[in-house]
Amino acid sequence: MTTIKTSCPVCGDVELTPAQMRLVVCSRADWSFYAFACSTCHDEIRKPADEEVIALLVAGGVVAEHWAIPAEALEEHDGAVITYDDVLDFALGLDRIDLLAAMIVPRVEA
Template identity: 40%
Template structure:
């Protein structure tokens, strides 16, 4: 399903086999693996507004990290829900 309106979320088709992503929490320093459903990707108009986020399974802190082109590609192909941010 693809949407093109402002603030609409789009989602890549799920991969054939489940994908796990390695992540780390900057707050409690835990390292862990997350499936695509535990991550969210926001793609903005600039590098500062493109990021991924998740909740740390250890300390339950909301984490937001910048996402460069390669990270965006990996998360998108891996089935992470993606939201495109549009300026008003």
């Protein structure tokens, strides 16, 4: 069985099986990572995975999960930040839309 050696920042060296590792390969290379639960402190340890680390883990039997970032998540936005008042105005505006919609719907008179 393959043993993967890595380290926990608190406990030091850790030995894991491929099944104990999680490898996430992101469409944006610098967001790829591997993670594991430390067998001593039980914390989840997450570390960046560059191409070399990904190749080593896959060769060792770790199954890679592929993660595609939606393009809109990478869009850059400018302008003022939405405030609580903006959200409140929007919610109040929704009430007005309901009233307007109620006025538009024709009533059926018997």
